[in-house]
Amino acid sequence: MRLYMILLSLLLVPLAKGDERETKELKRAVPCDEALCKLPSCRCSSTAIPGGLAPRNTPQFVLVTFDDSVNVLNMVTYRELLIGRRNSNQCPAGATFYVSHEYSNYQLINELYNNGLEIGLHSITHQTPQTYWAVANKETIEQEFADQRIQMAHLANIPLTSIQGMRMPFLQLAGNASFEVLKDIDMLYDASWPTMSFVEPGMWPYTLNYASIQDCPIPPCPTASIPGPWVLPMIAWRDLLGFPCAMVDGCFAPPDLNDENAWYNFIMQNFERHYLGNRAPFGFYVHEWHVRTNPAIFRALSRFLDVVNNLHDAFMVNSKDVIDWVKSPVSVDEYRNQPCKQNMPTSCIPSQCGPLPASHTQEQFWMQICNVCPRVYPWRGNPFGL
Numbered sequence: 397m398r399l400y401m402i403l404l405s406l407l408l409v410p411l412a413k414g415d416e417r418e419t420k421e422l423k424r425a426v427p428c429d430e431a432l433c434k435l436p437s438c439r440c441s442s443t444a445i446p447g448g449l450a451p452r453n454t455p456q457f458v459l460v461t462f463d464d465s466v467n468v469l470n471m472v473t474y475r476e477l478l479i480g481r482r483n484s485n486q487c488p489a490g491a492t493f494y495v496s497h498e499y500s501n502y503q504l505i506n507e508l509y510n511n512g513l514e515i516g517l518h519s520i521t522h523q524t525p526q527t528y529w530a531v532a533n534k535e536t537i538e539q540e541f542a543d544q545r546i547q548m549a550h551l552a553n554i555p556l557t558s559i560q561g562m563r564m565p566f567l568q569l570a571g572n573a574s575f576e577v578l579k580d581i582d583m584l585y586d587a588s589w590p591t592m593s594f595v596e597p598g599m600w601p602y603t604l605n606y607a608s609i610q611d612c613p614i615p616p617c618p619t620a621s622i623p624g625p626w627v628l629p630m631i632a633w634r635d636l637l638g639f640p641c642a643m644v645d646g647c648f649a650p651p652d653l654n655d656e657n658a659w660y661n662f663i664m665q666n667f668e669r670h671y672l673g674n675r676a677p678f679g680f681y682v683h684e685w686h687v688r689t690n691p692a693i694f695r696a697l698s699r700f701l702d703v704v705n706n707l708h709d710a711f712m713v714n715s716k717d718v719i720d721w722v723k724s725p726v727s728v729d730e731y732r733n734q735p736c737k738q739n740m741p742t743s744c745i746p747s748q749c750g751p752l753p754a755s756h757t758q759e760q761f762w763m764q765i766c767n768v769c770p771r772v773y774p775w776r777g778n779p780f781g782l
């Protein structure tokens with residue numbers, strides 16, 4: 397047990413190094429130079445299709461994502477809606493979970509991973525107020541996300557390198573800080589940044605080597621030059637009155653929540669703006685409870701995904717797959733001929749842990765994990781619960 401803790405603390409040492417770098421001044425990003433900024437590692441923010449492909453030769457990626465904790469309630473929806481689904485090329489359909497730690501069941505996260513779905517980060521504490529995130533410095537972001545990455549790998553027993561993306565709570569960006577941390581720990585992308593201005597045509601993913609032209613609905617947005625991580629813009633939907641919404645459950649004027657056909661049409665209309673346009677990735681970004689408590693939305697979404705899975709040029713994928721495609725874009729025909737991606741499968745030796753005292757509340761916690769039980773409930777500053 398003692399040896400085990402020493403090994404864990406060794407793992408944590410590299411994180412402390414971040415502090416030294418914090419003092420280094422970042423360079424302000426300058427307007428993007430297409431001649432200098434080239435794939436696979438640099439892309440200017442733009443609505444141009446990567447690789448100069450024509451829309452009809454461009455795969456239409458569909459990103460279904462769910463935020464917050466994974467638990468026995470929402471797992472019912474995930475199994476029913478996602479597991480076993482295949483795209484028209486017979487590869488398993490993807491979806492991405494931006495997971496927050498509190499109340500998460502790591503055995504279920506292990507199951508999601510083993511079904512080829514993507515696990516991303518959504519912070520350890522997900523705490524309010526929102527300003528906590530707006531002013532978060534590098535140290536806070538390291539504790540909330542860099543620590544969460546090793547926590548997730550440890551508690552769900554999944555490979556650290558399979559965790560490549562993050563989404564900030566409340567989509568609240570923290571200026572340069574979160575992107576600096578992504579760069580430091582070699583993660584691939586952020587999926588927190590909505591755009592209302594680059595919807596039709598939509599903004600494709602890009603890097604931050606140069607200044608972004610994207611609108612910043614929830615400031616502060618990064619303005620430094622930060623080569624490495626990718627921005628996966630959340631292209632807003634338009635609701636029935638034309639107002640933009642980044643999350644489907646955040647629309648001001650959605651259809652009647654009990655009207656399946658109206659919802660199906662609503663989803664389809666937003667999809668077609670992408671599919672008949674520049675084919676920028678189409679997102680269905682939502683919280684599971686919205687789909688669970690509104691069966692008409694569940695059915696409409698399910699019908700929509702069935703349609704996508706029957707289109708020869710549309711693909712439901714993990715968010716990180718889109719970034720991989722943008723780095724080296726290929727046509728629909730070539731994409732369809734690629735072999736399906738394989739996840740390294742991993743086991744879960746289940747532990748039921750608790751009651752565990754917590755440092756942030758009087759409440760005691762039980763947790764289901766795929767590793768030995770911690771001493772206390774893991775939290776910010778103590779991601780393993782040592």
Ligand SMILES: *[C@@H]1O[C@H](CO)[C@@H](O)[C@H](O)[C@H]1NC(C)=O
Nearest residue numbers: 422423424571572616619620
């Ligand atoms: C990001 O870095 C740039 C360049 O150093 C700086 O001008 C800007 O104020 C920083 N943004 C935030 C929100 O800290």
Ligand SMILES: [Zn+2]
Nearest residue numbers: 463464565566
């Ligand atoms: Zn959230």
